[in-house]
Each structure stands twice: as C-alpha cells, then as structure tokens.
Amino acid sequence: MALVRVISSDGAAFLVSQRLAKRSGKLKTEIETFRKSSDNSEAQPEIRIVTIRAEILRLVLQWLQQHQNDPVLPANQNEQDGRGDAEMGQSQWDRDFLAPMDLGIVMELILAANHLEVKGLLDITCKLVESKITGRTVDEIRTAFKLKSDFKGNEEEQTRLENRWCVEN
Amino acid sequence: MDANVVQTSSTSITDLPPEMLKQILAKLDDNQNSLLPYRLVHPLWKAIINDLLEEKCLKLEYDGCPKVYIVKNCTKNEMLIECPAETLQHTGNPFPSSSLTLAGSNSIIEDIDFEWWCSTYQQRCEHNSNEGEGQKVRLETFTSKLGNYLTSFTLYALVTSCDVVANILSHLVNIKTLTVSEIILTDSQYKTLPTLCNLTNLELTSSAPRMIFEDMDVFAWFLVAYANQLKKLELHSRFLTDPQLILKDLISEQGGAFNLFQNLDELVISSRLDFFLNSFCSPPLKFLTIKKHYFVELNPKKLMLLIHKFSDTLERLELDFEWNNLFFDSVGGTFFLTMDSPFPANRRSQVLEELLSVPILKFPKLIHFSVAFPTTDAELRVINEAFLVKFPALQKLQLLLFGGVLPSLQYENENDIERLQNQMQKLQDFFRGVDYWKLCSGLKRISVLARKRDPILDETDLFHCLDETDLDNVTCDVDSGQVYSTTRDEYESANLTNMQKM
Numbered sequence: 001m002a003l004v005r006v007i008s009s010d011g012a013a014f015l016v017s018q019r020l021a022k023r024s025g026k027l028k029t030e031i032e033t034f035r036k037s038s039d040n041s042e043a044q045p046e047i048r049i050v051t052i053r054a055e056i057l058r059l060v061l062q063w064l065q066q067h068q069n070d071p072v073l074p075a076n077q078n079e080q081d082g083r084g085d086a087e088m089g090q091s092q093w094d095r096d097f098l099a100p101m102d103l104g105i106v107m108e109l110i111l112a113a114n115h116l117e118v119k120g121l122l123d124i125t126c127k128l129v130e131s132k133i134t135g136r137t138v139d140e141i142r143t144a145f146k147l148k149s150d151f152k153g154n155e156e157e158q159t160r161l162e163n164r165w166c167v168e169n
Numbered sequence: 170m171d172a173n174v175v176q177t178s179s180t181s182i183t184d185l186p187p188e189m190l191k192q193i194l195a196k197l198d199d200n201q202n203s204l205l206p207y208r209l210v211h212p213l214w215k216a217i218i219n220d221l222l223e224e225k226c227l228k229l230e231y232d233g234c235p236k237v238y239i240v241k242n243c244t245k246n247e248m249l250i251e252c253p254a255e256t257l258q259h260t261g262n263p264f265p266s267s268s269l270t271l272a273g274s275n276s277i278i279e280d281i282d283f284e285w286w287c288s289t290y291q292q293r294c295e296h297n298s299n300e301g302e303g304q305k306v307r308l309e310t311f312t313s314k315l316g317n318y319l320t321s322f323t324l325y326a327l328v329t330s331c332d333v334v335a336n337i338l339s340h341l342v343n344i345k346t347l348t349v350s351e352i353i354l355t356d357s358q359y360k361t362l363p364t365l366c367n368l369t370n371l372e373l374t375s376s377a378p379r380m381i382f383e384d385m386d387v388f389a390w391f392l393v394a395y396a397n398q399l400k401k402l403e404l405h406s407r408f409l410t411d412p413q414l415i416l417k418d419l420i421s422e423q424g425g426a427f428n429l430f431q432n433l434d435e436l437v438i439s440s441r442l443d444f445f446l447n448s449f450c451s452p453p454l455k456f457l458t459i460k461k462h463y464f465v466e467l468n469p470k471k472l473m474l475l476i477h478k479f480s481d482t483l484e485r486l487e488l489d490f491e492w493n494n495l496f497f498d499s500v501g502g503t504f505f506l507t508m509d510s511p512f513p514a515n516r517r518s519q520v521l522e523e524l525l526s527v528p529i530l531k532f533p534k535l536i537h538f539s540v541a542f543p544t545t546d547a548e549l550r551v552i553n554e555a556f557l558v559k560f561p562a563l564q565k566l567q568l569l570l571f572g573g574v575l576p577s578l579q580y581e582n583e584n585d586i587e588r589l590q591n592q593m594q595k596l597q598d599f600f601r602g603v604d605y606w607k608l609c610s611g612l613k614r615i616s617v618l619a620r621k622r623d624p625i626l627d628e629t630d631l632f633h634c635l636d637e638t639d640l641d642n643v644t645c646d647v648d649s650g651q652v653y654s655t656t657r658d659e660y661e662s663a664n665l666t667n668m669q670k671m
Binding site: 102103104105107108110111114126127129130133134138141142145146147148149150151152155156158159160161162163164165166167 | 177178179180181182183184185189192193194196197202205206207208209210211212215234235252253255256259263264265
C-alpha cells in the first residue's frame with residue numbers, strides 16, 4: 001500500500017495511505033506534484049502542513065478514515081443542489097465526533113478542512129457553528145463565541161434603528 | 170477517540186477569514202429579514218451581512234429593503250414619504266443592503282375592480298401614514314440626499330406620472346439593479362429616462378388586469394432606455410400579448426433590430442415567450458428561465474425551435490412550469506396524451522410523435538436543465554427525446570415536483586408523514602426505472618425540487634387534468650426546496666454492489 005507522511009505544524013508525523021490522503025484536495029495535489037518531480041516512483045511523499053497542529057490534523061485524518069468510502073464532494077458545490085450540505089450527510093458518527101469539542105476546536109477544524117479542501121468536514125463543522133447562532137439573541141451569540149461588541153460610538157444604536165426600519169416595513 | 174474527553178482551544182470565530190464567516194452567515198439566510206438581527210453582533214458581521222443582502226438584491230432575489238411608502242401623492246413637489254427621523258441625520262449609508270423599495274401601497278390587488286383601486290390610490294397612500302412614528306419628507310429631498318447610496322431600487326404599486334419616475338431615477342446614479350413592479354402611469358409623456366451607467370439588471374413586472382397597452386408602454390419605455398446595457402432581464406406580465414408592439418419603438422430607437430440586447434446573458438420570462446424568441450434579436454443568452462406563461466401556444470417542438478437561436482451560448486435552461494404549459498396545443502395538456510384520455514389512441518400517438526419530431530438540434534454548452542417531473546409516458550418521452558438528446562454536455566438535471574413534500578420540514582400529522590414516505594418510495598422507484606445516466610454520459614447529478622403548485626391550474630383551468638397519484642395530491646407550502654438528489658458516483662457504486670451480489 002502506497003503511503004504518505006503528513007507532518008503537522010508542531011512536528012508530529014502521521015503515516016497514512018495515499019488513497020486516504022487523496023480525499024483531501026490539497027494533499028492530493030501535493031502527492032501528484034511530488035510524483036511529477038520525483039525520479040523514484042517508489043519514494044514516499046512527505047507533506048508538511050505548517051498551519052495545522054497535530055491534535056487537529058489527527059481529527060481531520062480520523063474523519064477522513066471514517067468517510068473514506070463516501071463520494072468526494074466538489075469544493076464549489078452548487079448550494080441549490082443541496083448535497084454536500086451537512087443535513088444531507090451528517091451521520092450519528094459525525095455527531096458523536098463533534099460532540100466533545102468546544103467551539104475553539106471546531107473553528108480550528110473549519111480552518112483545517114478549508115485549507116486541506118475536505119468539503120464534507122467543512123460542511124458539518126460550518127453547520128455546527130450555524131446551529132450555535134440560529135435563534136439566539138445577540139448577547140447569547142456574543143457569549144457563546146466570546147465576542148465583544150466593538151461598535152464605535154452610537155453605531156450599535158444606529159444599526160438597531162436600521163434593522164427596525166427594515167423589519168417594520 | 171474518547172468521546173468523554175472535552176477538547177478545547179482558544180481559537181475563536183474572529184480567527185476565521187471573512188469569506189469563511191460569510192459562508193456560515195449566508196446559511197442563516199431564510200428570508201429577507203432573517204439576517205438583520207445578526208448585524209448587531211459585531212461590526213464585521215454587520216459588514217458581511219450588508220454585503221450578502223446587497224448581493225441578493227442585486228441578483229433580483231430580494232426586493233429592495235427597507236420599504237418607504239408614499240403618504241401623500243399630489244404633484245411632484247408635494248409627494249411625501251415617511252421614514253424614521255434619524256435616517257435623514259444618519260451619517261453614511263442608512264440602507265443595510267444599499268437597496269430601497271418605494272411603494273404606493275403595501276400590496277396590489279389583482280382581482281378587484283382595478284379602476285376603483287386606482288381611484289382610491291390617494292386614500293391608500295394617506296392610510297400608509299403612521300402618525301407619530303416616522304418623519305414625513307419630500308421624496309425629492311429624500312432621494313437627492315440618500316439616492317446615491319443605493320445600488321438596487323424597487324418601484325412598487327405606484328400610480329404616478331412619467332415625469333416623477335424619471336426624476337426619482339435621476340438621483341439613483343449608482344444603481345445596478347432596478348425593479349419596476351405594478352406601476353401605473355397617469356400620463357404618456359415618456360421623456361427620456363436618465364442615464365444610469367451601472368444599471369445591468371432590470372425586472373419589469375405587471376400582474377394587474379388592465380389594458381394591455383399600458384403595460385406595453387411602460388415596458389417599452391424602460392427597455393428603450395436601457396436595452397443595450399442589460400446583462401439580466403426579468404419580464405413578467407400576464408397580458409403582454411403583442412411583443413412586436415414593444416419592439417417597434419426599440420427598433421426605431423436603435424436603428425435596427427440586430428444589435429438589441431447585445432450584452433444580455435440572463436433572461437427570466439413569464440410573458441409572451443416570443444418577445445425574445447422571435448427573429449428580431451439574438452442576445453448571447455447563457456441562462457434562460459421560462460416561468461409559467463399565459464395564453465401562449467407552446468409545445469416542446471415549438472420551444473426548441475424558438476430557443477435554438479441561443480444554442481451556441483446557452484448554458485442553463487430552466488422550464489419552471491407544469492406540464493400542461495408545454496402541451497397547450499394538445500387541448501388539455503398531457504391529459505390528451507394519457508391512457509385515460511377519451512381521444513382515440515391513434516390520434517394521441519400521432520400528436521405525441523409530431524411534438525417529438527424536433528429537427529436535429531444541439532446545445533453544445535448546455536450543462537444545466539430543469540423541467541417538470543414526469544408522471545406519464547408522454548412526459549418521459551418528451552424529456553428524453555425532445556430535450557436530453559439535444560444536450561450532449563449536460564451535467565445537472567433538475568426535476569421540478571409541483572406539489573411535492575419537503576423532507577426537511579418537521580411533519581407531525583400522520584397523513585403528511587405518510588405522504589412524505591410515499592413520495593420518497595415513488596422517487597426511488599422512478600429512478601430505478603429511468604436511465605438518464607446512460608442517456609447523458611456527462612451527467613453528474615440529478616435532483617428533484619419541490620415547487621408550489623399554482624392554484625389557478627387546479628381550480629379554473631378546465632382543461633387541465635391531474636394524474637390521481639399521491640405525488641399530485643400533496644401540497645408544497647413553500648416556493649421551492651430539494652426533496653431528492655443523487656449522483657453518478659452513487660449510481661455506479663450501487664451498480665457495482667448489485668454486480669458483486671450476482
């Protein structure tokens with residue numbers, strides 16, 4: 001089985017099958033680039049991911065392992081076509097996978113899935129964030145995401161008036 | 170992984186790049202107002218949501234928001250609107266989506282005496298006034314102060330003069346999208362409309378039952394002014410019956426027909442189809458959506474011959490109407506062609522063969538096709554033989570299930586749940602019986618979208634006959650939504666599994 005070494009930003013190396021790694025658009029490109037530039041067809045590619053730490057990379061690879069037989073979703077999936085949206089593809093395993101994570105880890109997973117071009121993982125993590133926003137008040141959202149208001153002067157009040165103007169009509 | 174271990178990180182939503190946050194916030198967009206509250210969370214969220222709303226308005230997916238009403242409608246100088254007092258003191262752009270609707274009334278009533286509606290317009294406007302809440306301001310003052318912030322603008326249910334309309338537009342120097350919906354002009358002094366250099370999207374809508382000539386004059390007035398700068402045009406009118414009457418002004422203005430709409434690449438139309446599909450003009454259309462049309466003789470053969478002029482450029486074709494709209498000639502839609510029809514079998518067969526006898530036409534760039542879900546053999550044959558074989562590059566096929574049930578909604582009623590189960594079963598059976606994958610070698614995805622059924626069809630169209638199936642009896646309460654989707658990968662892996670079992 002052809003393997004690839006994927007190395008995290010903090011130096012941890014993960015040895016995974018190339019078949020699995022190629023389910024990430026980014027890793028697939030890197031492996032193909034390595035193949036073209038390497039004289040030795042048996043050589044094992046080594047890919048450094050300088051933006052993703054080991055704990056997050058392990059989670060991404062774990063998700064890929066679980067979903068290795070799913071169809072690969074194109075990165076620019078048409079929204080109206082729907083498939084690729086989390087509600088179409090989220091399994092109980094996905095829910096269990098995300099359950100113990102705090103929002104900080106979820107944000108790191110979003111960034112990692114985006115960087116590595118793993119559309120399915122990006123969909124379910126974005127969907128989780130969406131669910132933490134939907135139906136909540138402004139204060140609840142700020143608390144959940146540890147956000148400060150950051151509006152200058154009377155901008156917040158002005159925004160409130162603009163909203164009211166739109167909604168009333 | 171130990172599911173009980175809580176994993177934590179100090180990374181925050183503020184670490185996401187704005188385009189990622191935009192993707193997340195875009196998914197919260199249920200309707201025009203659903204995003205507004207989230208503008209209060211953080212200045213970055215506000216900026217992103219403003220962009221999202223503006224994009225929707227520019228694409229004609231939303232009407233301009235907020236809406237201001239005419240509260241006094243006398244002469245040009247005395248036309249008053251009402252808006253929050255703070256708006257006029259606002260520093261910068263007071264419009265969240267850089268859009269606005271100017272309305273004479275909150276709705277236009279289609280089925281009452283229309284002359285009465287117009288004669289009571291003044292009272293209707295004054296009724297809009299909400300004492301003590303907003304500030305009344307001259308329309309001229311409002312548009313001259315704030316009009317330059319707008320990129321999209323809607324005129325709705327207004328009874329006014331040509332002069333007032335031209336004057337309003339003269340202040341909207343930055344608009345890219347203009348919607349003119351249900352306006353009635355009180356004179357015919359069609360002065361030249363102002364130059365709007367950025368205007369590329371125009372929607373003209375009229376549904377009121379009135380003299381057709383008024384619609385044609387209004388439509389022609391705008392088209393003469395902006396025809397050659399438009400990229401997207403939507404035309405919706407029930408009673409637009411003679412397109413050539415509109416085109417005559419346009420042709421004389423432009424000194425010939427052949428360059429008309431030379432930049433138009435998207436057309437959404439629900440009036441007379443031959444308005445654009447005749448020989449007068451050949452815009453380089455990429456996207457064509459034909460919605461429900463009225464009193465127009467159309468069949469698959471005619472349609473293909475009409476749109477063939479766009480075959481070199483067309484990438485997406487959406488036939489967003491029920492089957493009877495495509496079988497107008499055959500008296501009673503597909504009813505004529507079904508097995509229960511009282512017409513002789515040989516006559517049915519003769520009509521169907523004639524409808525399918527489309528000359529060899531190809532649309533080499535067409536990758537997306539939408540059409541009503543087929544429920545009869547005749548409809549299946551039309552999809553296969555009149556359409557799909559002409560689209561060698563097709564990648565996406567959308568079947569529109571009028572009256573379909575949405576699986577994403579939470580149903581509590583047992584009948585609804587049963588209908589949903591029946592629908593899913595029927596869809597699965599259907600896809601086992603058809604083989605679009607073989608017919609279109611490049612096809613990647615088939616999806617089924619639910620569409621709201623037009624009540625006019627069910628209640629008043631005496632010729633229309635629905636199949637008595639569960640699919641037809643259920644009602645879709647929303648305008649659109651996906652009920653089923655499948656890909657070539659799924660099809661191929663299912664085939665592989667079946668072969669392994671054998």
